[in-house]
Amino acid sequence: MLFYSMKNTEKQYWKGTEQLTNDPDFVKFNEGEFPEYLPVNSNSSSSSEKSGSSRRDFLKLMGFSLSAASLAACEAPVRKAIPYLHKPVDLDVGIPNYYASTYSNGGNYCSIVVKTRDGRPIKIEGNKLSKVSGGGTTAQVEASVLSLYDTQRLRGAQVEGKTADWAQVDDLVKQQLQSISAAGGKIAIVSKSILSPSTKEVLKQFAEVYSGTQVITYDPVSAYGIVKANQDVFGVKALPSYYFNKADVIVSFSCDFLGTWINPVKFSADFAKTRKLGPSKKQMSRLYQFEANLSLTGANADYRIPVRPSKEGILVVALYNELATSLGAPTLQVSKINDEALQGYVSAAAKDLLKSRGKSLVVSGSNDSDVQIVINAINYLLDSYGNTIDLGAEAYFRQGDDAEMETFISELNTGKIDAVIFYNCNPVYDHPMGAIIASGIEKAKLSVSTSECKDETASLVTLIAPDHNYLESWSDSMPVKGHFSMAQPAISPLFKTRQAQNSFLTWAGIEKEYYELIQEYWKENLFNTQNEISDFQFFWDKCLHDGIYEVDNTAVTEVNLTWNPTSIASSISAKYTTDNSATELVIYEKVGVGDGSQANNPWLQELPDPISKACWDNYVTVSQRWANENGLKMFESNTYKVRLKIGDTEMLVPALVQPGQAEGTIGLALGYGRTDAGKVGNGVGVSAYPFLKKQADQRVLFLTGGVSIEPTRESAKIAQTQTHHTFMNRGYVIQESVLGEYQKDPMAGRYTPYIETSPALAKKLGSESTKLPPGAISMWKGHEYPNHHWAMAIDLNSCTGCGACVVSCQAENNVPVVGRQEVLNRREMHWLRIDRYYSSASSASTLKELEVAAENPEVIFQPMLCQQCNNAPCETVCPVAATTHSTEGLNQMTYNRCIGTRYCANNCPYKVRRFNWFKYHDNEKFPDNSSMNSDLGKMVLNPDVTVRSRGVMEKCTFCVQRIQLGKLEARKDKRPVRDGEIKTACASACPTEAIVFGDIKDPESQVAQLLRFEDKGDYQQVKEERAYHVLEYLNVKPNVWYFTKIRNKAELNA
């Protein structure tokens, strides 16, 4: 018996005699009493015996659901997680979407593509279709995505500093406007340049409702001088379009067209086209730059001549006279340049210009309309109009009217303005008369600001009606006549803000959305300029998709110069002199912080100035001679403050010794000294806006008198990312030559180290000579690259050093901002940096002398990033194999394996590895790292890239996440990866296409073509003569090639 055998001491109660007798029927049914096969899934069609689900499974499932439910209940409550009831068609979680849009900050413009992930814009790319911005970006454009998530942004409307309902604000505004308008009062709308035709339409409609409305436009850095000059001599009140790509000779007077002037992204692209060299192109443009501060353009010039701004007018006239004499035009009577060397450069420039008439371009950054008239006359003489300058393609980047603004300010201050609306502008800060505006605002009955943030102006007005960020807004742009672009929201508004145009419409009582108005405008004005698409919705969708629409207006406008040379000559004589001995102040804009409107953006604050490599501060740039005379010597980042007196103002500002600074001049940047920018930008440096001097109607960027500096012994530090400035004539780092030499021998300037070997070994390696290139012999077996081999070519001739790639990399790869103190500690985290080297004096022979930059040095920029060495020194030394080589030639970093011995960084000859010295995210000690220290800021992080923890090493990955995405996309389509499909963040940002990325295994790829790459098994050969490896002799075999820098000048270092 079953039971007895188990426990024979216990009593048993049988269920019946059947059990006792083991009746077969009983046995059968007894088993079924708790059947194992009870189905859980009633839909199961299989027979009960064979069913997959059993009672056991049911219990398991029940247990799982119980535990799952209880686990889920333990989780922190999810806030505002709203699932899609109906998933939008083209939105997949984890897959980025791209929206064409437009960046426009006043007159600073760029046509862009916004990358969004799960509804959040995380990256800005250039729109390759745009002819106005050319497909690249600038540092400011790249950084603007972080400004969207600025904690400083206003959360809603405000009345007298207190949060208020929009309805309340609207009521107040309407009421006031109506009463003012009824009483015939003046309503002023102050704005920076407005590129949007639809916005102009809105303001027009607003003005129709409220008579007495005037729109006043100003630009923080005005180009009114050019506009006025064009109006005076050509009758066209606009900027022309400049075509640097068509110019063989460019002469520029204080015009930083590669850095900050008008439309640098396009100018850089165009300029770079003229600088590219290759087997089939052995000609390049020549650039003469006359300037006081060493600008980005000056740094890229073939001849850079430092001059005082007080001489500029004379110089321009001298050039005009040289040309006029040769071409038989009337000359102007001004004093002569009493400087032979300078006169020599002017004559040389004139000679070059004449040689390439019709293919030459003369530009000036001056805001003095008299100078600009002479520039116009020069260009007119040189047949530039219709060739390198097009007045027909009017450009609207700078529409500010300095005179109108001055009038407004005096009216505001005398109480003649009843209502003032500051439309997305901050003149209290960025206008030289800001202080007067500040005191005048309260004299208006109604003052409104539409600023996104409570800036210097907005904090003084009574009502703030904050606008959306541009990434939340609809708009359009017409930066150049006939060239339109669209701006569309890439995220739904984060806060209770309202698009300013809608505010204007509401206040004017027009019951229409701005969006409808744009559509109407495009339907009426643009739809009928084409006949390809007959349906407006289609047309609209296409424009929205492309982001741009261009009306064909290729007809060249004839221009006629009408001017009065005598009056211009006398006016210039009165303003300029050749013998000023006073200290002259030259104010400039920085590539990063610019006019200061994005001063609260830490990416821009930490972007090193391309020239001085300084960040997080404003400083006075002084010449080396002044520094020597006054005992100022900078070592590392240590310097002294100088007492800067400008008129009645006196302040202590740190001094930075700037090679190339014209003697007797000092430089000071705009964009700093913000007081209401936010926690990042407040109190960084001093503001230079109050010193923009009025000259005739215009505000000019220099002061020729009333400025003095004296050294003090108060020490200061300037956070520089690079403190050694010359390249010590190291040919293995920088290889350069001049055009003449290059034309004779494409190998010109190349530094070719070799290894002397025995004849036997040379023979074995198949070489005639015993001098072998370093790559020929190796103790490493090399790696196999079965599919791809990623590589990069960087053309030092095209790279202007603008820094767009640096910010682009920072945004793409979640690179933390470390703040001023940590930059001073030499711990900035940028994966990609741009090394800037000055040449040493040509007389320098000892190492000590080589350490000092020349008085007026040649400058070279070298973007430096992980070279992805094939024989990587970092890989061998890591004890835990956290950095390894991929099968595609990448040197990959495994963050969660890294233990932080930093050996790899020490052994990196390029010093491109960056260590997380601290925890930079979620750490209140790094408030400037705003993209990682607040919930709002974190929205900008790229979810494809890990945010690195404290104690690990990081470095450039060649944007491995983009490579991966590209490969996956190709695999989905069952095709190989196409060249150009995968672009690193730096390459895609580069306006000049100086950085080319691709697969050298693909012989058709651009990079393989550029390098003329030949894969001979383990011995790879690059046939392009200009291509070189930095530190080639180390035989680390990088996957990044640099192309020699070729200058178009007679000899190097002349």
Add this chain to the structure above:
Amino acid sequence: MEVISPLRTPLVTGGKTVADVTEDICKRIEAKPPKTWLLALTVSGVVLLLGLYALVITVWEGIGVWGLNKTVEWAWDITNFVWWVGIGHAGTLISAILLLFRQKWRMSINRSAEAMTIFAVICAALFPLVHMGRLWVGFYWVLPLPNTFGSLWVNFNSPLLWDVFAISTYFTVSLVFWYIGLIPDFATIRDRATNNISKAIYGALSFGWTGGAKAWSRYETVSLILAGLATPLVLSVHTIVSFDFATSVIPGWHTTIFPPYFVAGAIFSGFAMVLTLLLITRKVYKLEDYITIQHIEMMNIIIIVTGSIVGVAYLTELFMAWYSGVPAEQYAFYNRALGPYAWAYWIMMTCNVISPQLFWFKKIRTSLWATFILSIVVNIGMWFERFVIIVTSLHRDFLPSSWAMFYPTLYDVGVYLFTFGLFFTLFFLFAKFFPVVNMAEMKSILKSESSTAKALK
């Protein structure tokens, strides 16, 4: 029976008997701690605690509290590491190599020299640990342990991994060697102990030593075997440490001369440290009869020899930089001698090359004060040698754009202080509770030499 030349200078003076040896050494352990000892222990304890603060902050906040930067990513940490490891070398050399060469004069100093080795290696090992960005995983990820991270293994190409093996082997062998030597002495103390606690502790420490002939025989055999094992370590450990630099590509590091140069430097600094410590111990413990002027002189001679080797290495480096024809290499050495860290280079040159040459004068090498001062000077010099190698090579390497200076912070100093506190605390505890001279071995050289010597007088 060994034949001892009667003309040899006696190794133990003062006519000590076997009983005297036991008494002299054991009484320090048995007596109440003197005030000077308590004071010294307190001072080193305070230094230890101050350093501990710096150490805790470093681990808590991150390596960023040190002065390192993107260009100089090792400085005081690895300098201190190499310095401490180097110091340890003298102990092993004395106990192993000199044992094999039957240098009997080593017997009075090997105990404390070995103790110093062990404490120095502990101090040294601290730096590779705390210099890690992620100590909490790094301390075991550097070991080739089977793991569940997939097929993740350590990188056997990395000199840092070789360091892990070298240091751990070195520490283990040194500890075992030292401890085996201590056993008979512990037994002596145990036998003399009057209170139960001492009896129990020393009883446990002496592993039931009986003093039987078999035990002595095994003791001697094991000592010889361990000496044989430890001897290659004297050469290999610092060779491997030097590989951290020699196998890299950085100018100033990438040098084949490093292994012998580092070993010589290690012995050089090790003997200097032994002298510093022994001169004090000798004075305080009145061990003048055991550690005689002859000992000091012998050690000073070793210092001259190794110091000169180091000096030749410095000059060879300069020559090789010039001869190589590699500009970066040449600049690295130009920069050492004349760059912003020239002061460190010249401190190194003065302390390591010039100062030991003074020992050519007998008067100086037999002067206690001169020896004491110079022994400290040598260790300062050897610290600077490592600083010069590490920092001046890194701070200006290939690309001038990355050139930077290194400025130490209080935390750099603090962690260094911590190791001093640790070292001296351990050493003082050792000096109080362990026999500072190997009594058993001393007794073996006592009779033959002292009695003969006495007879000659």
